[in-house]
Amino acid sequence: MTLLGYGEEIRRIRAGKYMEFDMPSQASTCRVNTITAGSNAEWLTSFHESDHDWLFVPRSVLCVEVGVDINTIPDDIHVYRMDTRVYPGHCMMVLERSASASFTFINYALCSDEKWNIVLSSDLFLDEMSNLTSEGGVPLERAGPALSRAGGTGINIDGVWVVRCHCPVILQRWAQRPRLWPPQDVVDKVVSLGSVVTTVGFKGSINRYLEWRICFNMGEVELVNTLNIAQAKVFVILKMILKEVLKPQNKEITSYVLKNVILWQAESNTPITFQERKLIHWFIDALETPRNAISSAQLPYYMIPERNLIAACGLQDE
Known part of the structure; x- marks a missing residue:
């Protein structure tokens, strides 16, 4: 395994290289942060060994848990309140406050739910992001939330648009459960990295086109790297x-x-x-x-055990 490139030293070298790719997008002038995800972020694959997974995170949108004070959030950010009265690990994003500056891609993804709340549709949002990122590479068939494109080097690029999510109660529930691993400093860092929501509703829901999945990509990368x-x-x-x-x-x-x-x-x-x-x-x-x-047909999600990772997956006896 070490000779194949899975030893500890080579993983550390990869870590520094992948971080270099993310640094330019963190500049204050960028409206979207780009974050390396998947096995590359976990230092488990070399550059040309697998597809490249990236998260695209708009800075102008934020989703918050019930109870979070939005008065502490800058006025130039669209704020949505999480409605978690759906399948565990998912939510709907109800508009709480529009930003002082309007962004067309957000406006086109808004619609009303059955209670006439203004919500951000995951399907419409993904469609808008697909139009926004239509240039560069050859588009491939859409797979879940990923907008895939064939790169010029033979490596596919899977870009997933997500929205930042502030959910301290959910994270504290994970942090406080009894465990033998990881150590407390890693638990604290995972909590500090927060979460995102991505454009995936629950398969068995009639409102899945409005729903979002709660994810902890950055925290899970930290856990795997530990x-x-x-x-x-x-x-x-x-x-x-x-x-x-x-x-x-x-x-x-x-x-x-x-x-x-x-x-x-x-x-x-x-x-x-x-x-x-x-x-x-x-x-x-x-x-x-x-x-x-x-x-x-049961496997609890590590971060939110109430969510069954293989629910509604269509498993057959064979």
Whole structure:
């Protein structure tokens, strides 16, 4: 595994390089932050090993939890209140306050819900962002929230537009549960990184075109980067098994599901027990979880356990 490029030293080198890609978008003149996501951000793949995943985060939009004081938020930001009375891990974004300056892509994505609240539609927002990012590369078939384009180097670029989300209650609920991992300083950092909502409603909902999924991309990257080398290698082997052996047709098991398997495994065991000489033991242990998840159609999301990661995925007996 180390010779294949999954050792600790090469991961650290990758970390610095990927951070260099993100730095220009953090300048104060940029209206959209670009953040490296996926396996690249987790230092688990080299530059040309897999597709490039990026988050596009507009600075002019913010989603907040009920109870958050919006008077502390600058006037040039559109503020939406989270309505979480939907499937766990999802929400609707109800307009709380328009920004002092209007942005066309936001206005075109607004509509009314059944109670005549003005809400930001995830479907319409994604359509607007698709038009906004129509230049550069060859567009590919849309896959979930990702707007994919074929790059000139043979590497596809998956861009996901998200909205910043301030949800302290949800994050504190995660932070305060009993655990053996990660250490408290990492827990605090994950909380400080906050969350985003992305343009994915619950598959079984009649209002899914209005709904958004609550995600913790930056925090999850921090958690994966905190795994020791043995845990990271187990994660990589699981993804190899997924790609080369399981090859799921209906995407019922994905690399994201496997990431959650690894995070639950790490939280439930003392870190010192994860040693490279026990790699196969922990791999077999981790492989049991997706097997049980498939048979029961149940796998709780690591950050919000009430959300079932494989709910409404269309699993069949075979």
